[in-house]
Amino acid sequence: MSLIRIALAGEGGQGVQSVAEILTEAAYNENQQTIYIPNFGLEQRGGVSIAFIQFSDKRIGAPKFNKADVVIALSGRAVGRTAGYSDENTLFVYDSGFDFDKEDLPQQAKKIIAIPAVDTANQKLHPKVFNIIIMGAVIGLTNVVSFEAAKEALEHKLAYKFEKDPSLRELNFKAMEIGKQMAEKSLQEEVDNND
Amino acid sequence: MEKIIGEPKKAFMTGNETVAWACLAAGADIMFGYPITPQNEVMHYWTRLAPKYNRGFLQTEDELSAGFTTCGAVQAGKKAFTATAGPGNVLMQEPFGMAEAMRLPVLSIIQQRGGPSSGTVVYSQQEVTLTTYGGNGEGHRIVYSTATHQEIYDYVIKGFNIAWKYRFPTFVLGDGYQAKMREPLEMYDPEDKGIEIIKPYPLIGIPGNIGESREPQHLCNIYSLEEELYEVLMKVSAEYEAISPEIVEFEARYCEDADIIIISHGVVSRAADDAVKILRAQGIKAGYFRPITLRPFPQQQLRDVIAQSGAEHLLIAESAYGQLERLTKQEIYGETVKIDNLFMPGVGIIDYDIIKKVKSII
Numbered sequence: 272m273s274l275i276r277i278a279l280a281g282e283g284g285q286g287v288q289s290v291a292e293i294l295t296e297a298a299y300n301e302n303q304q305t306i307y308i309p310n311f312g313l314e315q316r317g318g319v320s321i322a323f324i325q326f327s328d329k330r331i332g333a334p335k336f337n338k339a340d341v342v343i344a345l346s347g348r349a350v351g352r353t354a355g356y357s358d359e360n361t362l363f364v365y366d367s368g369f370d371f372d373k374e375d376l377p378q379q380a381k382k383i384i385a386i387p388a389v390d391t392a393n394q395k396l397h398p399k400v401f402n403i404i405i406m407g408a409v410i411g412l413t414n415v416v417s418f419e420a421a422k423e424a425l426e427h428k429l430a431y432k433f434e435k436d437p438s439l440r441e442l443n444f445k446a447m448e449i450g451k452q453m454a455e456k457s458l459q460e461e462v463d464n465n466d
Numbered sequence: 467m468e469k470i471i472g473e474p475k476k477a478f479m480t481g482n483e484t485v486a487w488a489c490l491a492a493g494a495d496i497m498f499g500y501p502i503t504p505q506n507e508v509m510h511y512w513t514r515l516a517p518k519y520n521r522g523f524l525q526t527e528d529e530l531s532a533g534f535t536t537c538g539a540v541q542a543g544k545k546a547f548t549a550t551a552g553p554g555n556v557l558m559q560e561p562f563g564m565a566e567a568m569r570l571p572v573l574s575i576i577q578q579r580g581g582p583s584s585g586t587v588v589y590s591q592q593e594v595t596l597t598t599y600g601g602n603g604e605g606h607r608i609v610y611s612t613a614t615h616q617e618i619y620d621y622v623i624k625g626f627n628i629a630w631k632y633r634f635p636t637f638v639l640g641d642g643y644q645a646k647m648r649e650p651l652e653m654y655d656p657e658d659k660g661i662e663i664i665k666p667y668p669l670i671g672i673p674g675n676i677g678e679s680r681e682p683q684h685l686c687n688i689y690s691l692e693e694e695l696y697e698v699l700m701k702v703s704a705e706y707e708a709i710s711p712e713i714v715e716f717e718a719r720y721c722e723d724a725d726i727i728i729i730s731h732g733v734v735s736r737a738a739d740d741a742v743k744i745l746r747a748q749g750i751k752a753g754y755f756r757p758i759t760l761r762p763f764p765q766q767q768l769r770d771v772i773a774q775s776g777a778e779h780l781l782i783a784e785s786a787y788g789q790l791e792r793l794t795k796q797e798i799y800g801e802t803v804k805i806d807n808l809f810m811p812g813v814g815i816i817d818y819d820i821i822k823k824v825k826s827i828i
Contacts, residue, residue, distance in 0.1 A: 292648070299478040299650055308647035311504070311588065332740035334647045334733065335814040 274327040275415055276336045279405070280353045281345030283320045286402030289428070291322035293406060297416040297424035298326050308334045319352045326415045341413055345388070345405065347371030354378070362412065364457075368393075384457045391449060400446035407450020412458065421447065467493055467655070467663055470519065474654040481644040482507035484615045485549065485575050487653055488622035490515055493663055494573075495544040496522035498535040500554060503587035504642035505577040508549040529554040533561025533572075540570050541685065543668030545626060549575040551642075553584060555593050555600070562635055563601035567687040569702070570669070571629035575622065575638045577645040580812035589642035590812040591732055594789035597637050598761040604699065606706045608636040608713055609761040611732040615651040617758075618644065623656050623663075630664040632709055639760065641785075643733050643814065710762035717756040720746060721771045724753030726779040726828055729768075731757055731790055734783055734815045741820035752824060753777065760790075765797040772803050779827055783808040783820055 281287040291307045298305040303326055310321040325331050338358045344350040344365045357363045357377035365376075368389030376383060386408055392401035403425070410421055425443060426433065433440045470491045477487075485508045489497065497516070499509045509525070516523050526532040532548050539546035550558055555576055565572040578593040580586030599605035608628055610621040621638050629636035656663055674680035689695040717735070720742055721727055730738040735756040745752040755771055757764050772780070780803050784790040787809045795805065808815065808823045 295648060296478060304650070305478075306647055306649045308643060311642075311646060331649070331736075333737040333814060333816040334643045334649075336816060337818065 276339045277324045277341045278339040278356045280321040280349040290406045293424045297420040351375035403446040404450035407447035408454035411451035411454025484618045486511035488619045492623040492626045498532040500532045502554040504645040505549045505551045529557035533558040541669045545666040547573040551577045552579040559600040565635035568685040569633040572635045578641040591785040611639045714764040715758035716764035719754040721753035724775045725751040727753040730783045740817035763797045787811040
């Protein structure tokens, strides 16, 4: 696998950094080269939180990048904030569950797609697993890690919660599966820039 | 030495966490610190680990105090360290100066952030001048600039040894990116790798009668006469210069036939390495030179590389406005090679930035 760069952005508290941690942990466990750097600022909470993630089979250079292969924006503000990381090779993904000014979408992108992660989490699963749906979607979009490795890393990260309430395991794995299918479906639908 | 890691172990963690583990493996007794981003997690992880291994921690009232308590602890024979960044690094220059004056084996981890003043909490390479030559002295310090988590681990362990061997204040100079990012490394117990760990020893209160069974310990940071200070400074300067060849470290790649040599340090050298490979693949003869020690600087090594390659250009790339450039220029005074620069103060540099700059030059 050659280098894949992902910028994952959302509101503070949406669990963007946790997703990055789990995905890179999974990649590391699969003996891939991987780097993850959070953006961090002065604010303790609120504001747009971005995770810069890279996967490769070779040693990875600089920890940040200017243009991503995949940008995933999970709030209205995150769309505007991350549009600059998109160029003609970028797959730009946003959540269809919030309103924002469509002019904020990037000028350049290979493809722009919307996924209904927020709605799915709220209606079919639980709002808390929204970020896990997104994690599944990242896998569906990029195959950066195997589904099994992601499950293991998720299990590792949330072991203490699963112990208290085993039903959470099922819920999280289901969220991942739904996210993956959602992404695969969106890719097939070929919703592109011009639609 | 207590075994901490056991069998060499692969790990995936942040740079700050790496620092804490390396200090533990190196046998550090105590950390003194005061919170500042982006080094906070060095303290957080250390305070989690320290009680389990019977090590100490003290959060002081500010950085001046953290620096001075570190100076005190090493005199008592404790392997002590501190970590700071940005304005905290500014405040610590006074205790670092004392460490220079009294030849104290203080190890400090610096995670550079944007400046001046509070700047950003994120990243820069703007603490090069401060860390190498800060304080009201002559910069008798040893400064390692790391580029990977593996190096953070290796050089923290090495840094303690170097500090206690040569008794010059020693620094591991990282940055906010290295502090916060996660990447793989291998952790190990140094002695399993054949690295002999130098045991700390008290500098004061040592047994024996002065003049009979031992020499006086003259740890002094103030003198009555100009001449006294002059004598000490000349002696220390000569010593520093004498040991410098044993300490300097650098990396040079693809320089033999290079037309342009890219000089960078720390995390930027990762981008420089990528850039050189891409440029080479495009037929542009680019070389890579990276000082690992910024103090002492690999002066002769860089001069040799310039001479051997016959390169016409140097390109100095840094996330600061000329701090590495000034350091480099003073060290290679007299060379006629053209020096260009890529200054991006307070922001990251990627291979693309360097490639674009190189192509604008040749």
